[in-house]
Amino acid sequence: MVKNRLFARLAIGAAAALLGPVIAPVLMTSAVSAAPLGGGGPYTCTGGNIHPGTYRSMLITGLCYMKTGTIVIRRDLTVGPGALLDAGASPGDPSSKPVVTATVRIGGSVFVDKGAVLVLGCGPTLLSICPHGVTFDSIGGNLTAVGALADVVHYTAISGNVTVAGGGGGAAGGANSSGCFNTKVYPIPKPWSEDKALVKQVPEFTVFEDGTVGGNLSVTGVRTCWMGVMRIEVRGSLTYSRNISSDPDGNEVNNNLMGANITCLRDDPATQFGDSSNAPNLAAGHAIGECGFSVVLPNPAPEAGEGPGIPEHLTVRTGSLKTYYGTHTATRLKSSPPVRTESGYTITFALNNIVLAGAGLIGSTRPPAGEQVISTVYPNGSKSFFVYDVCKCSLGGQQGVAVIVFYGTTSPHGLTHGTFLFGSGGAVPLLSGQKSNGALATLAGWGTFTSAGQRAGTWKLVEHLRITG
Numbered sequence: 001m002v003k004n005r006l007f008a009r010l011a012i013g014a015a016a017a018l019l020g021p022v023i024a025p026v027l028m029t030s031a032v033s034a035a036p037l038g039g040g041g042p043y044t045c046t047g048g049n050i051h052p053g054t055y056r057s058m059l060i061t062g063l064c065y066m067k068t069g070t071i072v073i074r075r076d077l078t079v080g081p082g083a084l085l086d087a088g089a090s091p092g093d094p095s096s097k098p099v100v101t102a103t104v105r106i107g108g109s110v111f112v113d114k115g116a117v118l119v120l121g122c123g124p125t126l127l128s129i130c131p132h133g134v135t136f137d138s139i140g141g142n143l144t145a146v147g148a149l150a151d152v153v154h155y156t157a158i159s160g161n162v163t164v165a166g167g168g169g170g171a172a173g174g175a176n177s178s179g180c181f182n183t184k185v186y187p188i189p190k191p192w193s194e195d196k197a198l199v200k201q202v203p204e205f206t207v208f209e210d211g212t213v214g215g216n217l218s219v220t221g222v223r224t225c226w227m228g229v230m231r232i233e234v235r236g237s238l239t240y241s242r243n244i245s246s247d248p249d250g251n252e253v254n255n256n257l258m259g260a261n262i263t264c265l266r267d268d269p270a271t272q273f274g275d276s277s278n279a280p281n282l283a284a285g286h287a288i289g290e291c292g293f294s295v296v297l298p299n300p301a302p303e304a305g306e307g308p309g310i311p312e313h314l315t316v317r318t319g320s321l322k323t324y325y326g327t328h329t330a331t332r333l334k335s336s337p338p339v340r341t342e343s344g345y346t347i348t349f350a351l352n353n354i355v356l357a358g359a360g361l362i363g364s365t366r367p368p369a370g371e372q373v374i375s376t377v378y379p380n381g382s383k384s385f386f387v388y389d390v391c392k393c394s395l396g397g398q399q400g401v402a403v404i405v406f407y408g409t410t411s412p413h414g415l416t417h418g419t420f421l422f423g424s425g426g427a428v429p430l431l432s433g434q435k436s437n438g439a440l441a442t443l444a445g446w447g448t449f450t451s452a453g454q455r456a457g458t459w460k461l462v463e464h465l466r467i468t469g
Contacts, residue, residue: 045085052102052343060085060116063194066102070343076108076141079116079148084191086198087137088119088152101135103343103376109141109160112148114167117191119198121154123210123374123386134347134374136384142215150192150204150224153211155386161215161236162208168224169204171246175268176303180204180225180246208232210386210407216260219243228252230278231405231421234259237285241265248303249274253291254314255423257446258283262315264291271314272297275304279403279425280444280468281315291315299426299441310427313468316444321464326358328449328459330371338377346377354389360463361402361422363393381412387420393440398467400438406449416451422465442469 043055047062052069060079066087079085087104101122112118123134134155142160145151147167172186173179179186180203187193192204205226208217216236219229226247229240237260238253244267245251251267252274262283264271271290277300287293291314298309335350352371355364365371375385387406393399401424408418422445424437437443445465454460 050102057108063191066104068102068342070103070105070345072105072107074107076111077106078111079113079118081113082115082191083113084117084119084195086117086119086195088122088135088154103135103345104137106138107140110139110143112143112145112151114147115191116145116148117150117152117195117198117204118145118148119150119152119195121156121211123155134376134384134386136376148206149189151206151208153208155209156211158211159214162213162217162219164206164219164222166221168206168222168227171223171244172203172225173246175244175246176248177246178248202226210405226250228274228276229256230276231255231423233257233419237261237263238281239263240271240291241267241289244268249301252276252278254278254281254425255421256281257318257421258285261285261288262291263288265289269303272301272303273299273309273312273314273426275300275306277306277424277426279422280313280442282318282321282444282446283315284318287315287317293317306427308427310425310441310469312425312442313444316466316468318446318464321445321466324358324360324461324463324465326356326360326362326461326463327454328354328356328461330354330457333370344379348375348377349373350375354391356391356393356461358461358463360461360465361391361393361395361404363391363402365389365391383410384408385410395440395443395465395467398439400440400443402437402440402443408449410451414451416459417449419446419448420461421446440467442467444468 040054042057044059045064050064050066052071054072057075058073058077060083063084087102121135121137137156139158143158143162145164149169151164169189188199188203193199203225206222206224207228210231212233214235217234218239221242223244227243227245227250238258240253251269251271253271254273255278262281293315295314296311297314299312300306300309330352333351333353339347350373354371356362372388375383377383385408389404391402393402403424404420405423406420408416410416422443447461447463449459449461451459
């Protein structure tokens with residue numbers, strides 16, 4: 001299988017790359033249809049690189065890229081029919097000196113038209129087609145894609161609703177055929193095929209990962225090579241229905257946190273864990289259809305080719321979780337020189353040892369799979385960060401391996417807070433020599449953290465969790 005969405009393996013690989021000897025941005029500034037910096041007016045990109053600056057609104061009609069700096073769109077962004085906006089991957093980037101891509105702030109809504117492609121956001125879960133670093137993009141309104149070829153959105157905070165209706169490049173060869181990956185028989189369609197960074201890696205796909213949606217998230221009637229919704233905090237409801245993937249372990253919908261309901265209906269293949277090694281979805285309201293509370297599936301899925309899976313609930317009711325209080329204390333082990341980007345932001349990378357203590361999850365981490373921290377530091381001293389922990393831990397005497405993913409911010413005055421997900425599940429090994437996740441293989445949960453009232457290096461945790469198996 002060509003595709004591999006295994007989060008744990010990607011993140012551990014990311015740490016090795018981020019903490020290596022070469023961490024420097026290569027900033028490229030050529031453009032076919034460039035606008036003056038800080039132009040402030042409406043702008044149409046017919047092709048090439050979009051310069052950093054502030055724009056009132058933006059229309060994409062060709063193959064356009066956002067490579068460096070900060071790009072602010074005060075109102076709406078529209079990706080026109082058959083056009084492509086790549087604000088995540090950049091064609092031709094030298095692998096030894098990765099580019100830190102643009103940070104994109106959109107005040108209004110985003111519209112992706114028929115046959116168009118949107119790639120927005122960068123982070124370690126997209127290492128194969130994305131530079132190092134996390135961009136922390138934002139959309140102030142809605143994201144609406146009707147008949148689009150592909151929507152690839154990572155590490156983006158969306159204040160409104162997400163609606164993806166129809167589109168995709170077609171489930172080549174039929175559902176469950178893996179036909180999309182036979183590119184000699186089923187050529188990758190334009191405009192995806194015209195982006196060297198995208199077509200070099202995989203056929204077209206649609207995914208939402210590691211972000212927040214302030215309203216509802218709906219993905220319906222898409223036919224494509226692979227689809228997924230993973231590690232998204234949805235304040236409203238998530239609907240995923242009538243989607244067809246030609247990848248046997250497509251339609252991966254897991255490790256999401258819903259403030260209301262989750263519904264999965266008539267998907268082919270049915271929604272599943274796939275090869276992601278993720279934990280179950282969490283829903284405060286109802287869970288309907290293929291994502292129902294009573295649905296138990298092997299994790300990883302048999303089609304993923306990762307060996308036999310462990311039976312696990314695909315969705316767990318948040319009301320069934322127990323609340324614990326604890327602490328997270330980090331000790332710096334290693335860091336790399338900061339990378340200053342064209343925007344004036346600074347990317348930092350660190351590897352820590354940690355200790356988890358309290359009434360809930362207790363244990364510690366040690367290299368090579370300890371705590372990996374990627375931060376974006378802004379000129380005023382505040383920062384946004386992503387933290388990935390692999391912990392040899394126990395809960396109520398039950399021992400195993402757990403992954404914890406933290407998403408947080410630090411104010412200019414040093415106050416840190418955020419949310420986290422318990423991200424591991426199933427039978428896929430997470431540490432060298434570790435045969436399984438042990439008794440924590442079916443751990444589900446989430447929580448919040450803050451540095452308020454704690455000594456330096458320590459966060460107070462509020463954990464909501466349960467071993468569901």
